Amino acid sequence: MRQQAWHVLPWLDVAKVLDVHPGKGLSVKEVHRRLLEVGKNVLVVKKGVHPVFLFLGQFKDFMVLVLLAATVVSGLLGEIADAVTILAILIINAILGFVQEYRAERSMESLRSLTAPEARVLREGLEQRIPAAEVVPGDIVLLEAGDRIPADVRWIQAVNMQVEESALTGESHPVNKSILPLQEELTPMADRRNMGYMGTSVVNGRGAGVVVATGMETEMGVIAGMIQSVEDEETPLQKRLAELGKWLVLISFIVCTAVVVTGVLRGEGFYKMFFTGVSLAVAAIPEGLPAIVTVALAVGVQRMVKRKAIIRKLPAVETLGCATVICSDKTGTLTQNEMTVRQIYSDGRRISVSGQGYDPKGEFHGAEPEKERDPLNAALKIAALCNNSKLTKKGVQVAGLFRSKGNDAPWGVEGDPTEGAILVAAAKAGIWREVLERKQERIGELPFDSDRKRMSVVYKTKQGRMAYVKGAPDMVLKLCRQELTAKGIVELSDERRRHILRANDEMARHALRILAVAEKPLSESEPLDEHVEEGLTFVGLLGMIDPPRPSAIKAIKICRQAGIKPVMITGDHRLTAEAVAHELGMFRGSKSGVVTGEELETMSERDLDERVMDISVYARVTPKDKLRIVRAFKKHGQVVAMTGDGVNDAPAVKEADIGVAMGLTGTDVTKEASAMVLGDDNFATIVAAVEEGRGIYDNIRKFIRYLLSCNLGEVLTMFLATLVGLPLPLLPIQILWVNLVTDGLPAMALGVDGAEPGIMNRSPRAPGESIFARGLASKIGIRGTMIGLGTLFVFVAGLFMGVNMLGARTMAFTTLVFSQLFHVFDCRSEERGIFEVGLFTNPYLVGAVLISTIMQLSVIYLPPLQTIFKTVPLVSWQWILILCIAGGPSVLIGFGRLMKNSWQGKTVIAKGKVY
Ligand SMILES: Nc1ncnc2c1ncn2[C@@H]1O[C@H](COP(=O)(O)OP(=O)(O)OP(=O)(O)O)[C@@H](O)[C@H]1O
């Protein structure tokens, strides 16, 4: 089957060789057989790290290795029980670290599969969307502008098809494609006009191809080395934390050395002090930090998926939390994208259309679309023919009401909803493309794109060739010279032109989205290029409603509270945009009305920079304008999210800080340029993702605060004790234990904490902000010192009360553990104390603290563990003292916050500018 010169064969022969019916595609059974035979359509299978190596990796840390060596030595010296316990603790630690990293790895993997590319294929006569990896040789793939070609194909249909092949040939100029066989077998790849290659993308037109090679058999597979592999990008925060981690290692190292040196100078044995120092270093270095950050990011990403936001680039998770401007398309994002034609204008009359949704039943009021040459009838015919969408019932194409009998599934539309709407309107008059096409055949097409804002088709009829055009009325009317009326074709006077434009504005003011339709007879010899759109006959206007999404209205309100500026950038008419923007509440607080693409054209960069912060609605823009708008916002230091769907949107999406692509209607090229894909194309989803982004960042701050203040407390306990000449308050094995019970589960539980209420009432944080900003560093410093001093205080108090060394150490040991188990609840909020947050609102945290408590109690009360950990049971006065010192700060701060916040009113409103 492989290495054929497909380009010299006629396409029907290619289909024959590959044993596929070009109009039906393969059968499911055959697909399975071929999939087994040639394997998946993927280039390189990137293997994750094997779990065993992941586990061993937990021991590669330098300090842990030193501790391991010291343990072995102490084992050899006869301290077998000690050595075994330390080993056990280290292994449990490694298991915890392993679980964290493994989870992180797995969630990143599932993330990758979420963003895997798809392909449209024809199988068993039906159009289907499948993962691109499941494409097999012989499949008929359907492609249109913006699609990435999923495998090597031989074209069997190519309508104005242009493909950008720079990924393969380096040539960035798009190549025209055709289906004609070539003469020369040795034609270089770049000139094989009837072939399409995996990894290249369609930039114009549409077509179909039969797959001739998949996976490593493709031209791309042959040079697979050139493909950029999917790198796991580190987020800026992860990079900064890695940096921080290095500093922490250094500082811990210095402090621990100081502890060892002072201890030895004061006459403690070197070996004992060395052991203490190394244990302290192991405890103080937050080696779990990177893994917890990854888990927090991954968990956040999964939460976003549940809310229909699919992250393609991990750094976007952080940037989302900083977003200050969200630029969004109108159609389908802010509106429902379920359109219904409500009004038609033709021959000077206004006709209203009744009916619900996509059900092709409804009445025309104002005229009857019956007579053959009636202008209304003609308008609907053009609407049906200049159209690539399909009416369906449960995914099955239906042509004509008579064929839908007995199928009670709701009507749906496959393809562009705008086209679907006018198809439904035509069907209401009994006009179906499939029926019309029995008498005329489409021979040419100039596809729609958002720069041209129109689309044309050419049909061969019995009376000769006809061009049918539809598009934005302002564009189409410019191309018209006549008008179709009940009396026949008449000259389009300036007065008539104004009349039509007035009707258009009037409809637009009612938030209708309007298309004009026009036609023109062509001579046989005329070439099928843009000239067919000149000198047209105007036939009518079709106005459709597209109601705003209620969720978008809510989301826009939330944006304002959150200090985020919502901006609508639409290709639609100025008045339509204005009416919809009003319904959405888009103008509140905006100093400027709608700005159109034309006005933008006349604005210099300076003008735009000056005004951009005041403008909330742009209309009749082209994708190029979007890029200018993004740049202007960025000059103001704004963090911009920008949506896009069409191929031409890709540059603006790429330029934005957070490029957002439409999952349902977006093209592959735009998706690949994006950082996030909306599973439901809904504006509200972007806002939900921003909320999650803020929550994730909060969570990272929460456990950094927790880990660092606790570790500081541990180090200070030991350091201060050696400094003032006290006996060591904790033994090495106890230090390691503290590290195990406090750093592991509770920190992880903080990483998956829920978002704080009011998180969308704050202004966005600055993108370059330090993780310790807004008072976090002093919070860590103060609490760490309190934990250290508190522990020492309990230790000294124990000795003072005549408790022996074993007892005093047990008291210090327990105070240190419980101080941290209390403190973890404080870390859940920066503004509110434990009483406002509630102790039981994070069940994972409650569970983690419970487990840690039980672990600590067993170490104190189970006799075999007592001998290993050198502990004694505590009596009630000791417990009271410990709990007061450990829990006091949390309770006192909690009360203070409660008083203060109830005094000031609970919500902290965004301090920045409110839009
Ligand atoms: N399939 C189509 N065929 C012909 N003309 C179309 C088609 N779809 C849209 N138009 C016209 O082109 C204009 C611009 O469309 P475009 O897709 O750029 O933006 P939009 O979908 O209207 O709005 P948004 O940019 O908010 O999604 C529309 O207002 C409409 O008049």
Ligand SMILES: [Ca+2]
């Ligand atoms: Ca658009």
